[in-house]
Amino acid sequence: MQPRLTDEQILALVPRCQRGEPAAVEAIYDLYSDRLYRYLLTRLGDPDAAAELTTEVFVRMIQHIGSF
Structure with a gap:
């Protein structure tokens, strides 16, 4: 189980x-x-489509992180 992060810690990421x-x-x-x-x-x-789309979401997040 991963440690829980505060909203501030998440925003700092x-x-x-x-x-x-x-x-x-x-x-x-x-x-x-x-x-x-x-x-x-x-x-x-x-399951395969869900896994593929999950990957796509994170790839796009990385590509566009500068616009946040």
Whole structure:
């Protein structure tokens, strides 16, 4: 089980991601990937599609993190 982060700690990850810190990107992925995958699996009903879309969301997040 991962430690719970405060809202302030989560918000502090964004500028770190913008600077290209891999640990910050990994932390955001660890925080949200399972929840996003489960949501997409419920909506799509297809594990492969849910996994692919989860990956796509995080790839786009990394590509566009500078606009946040």
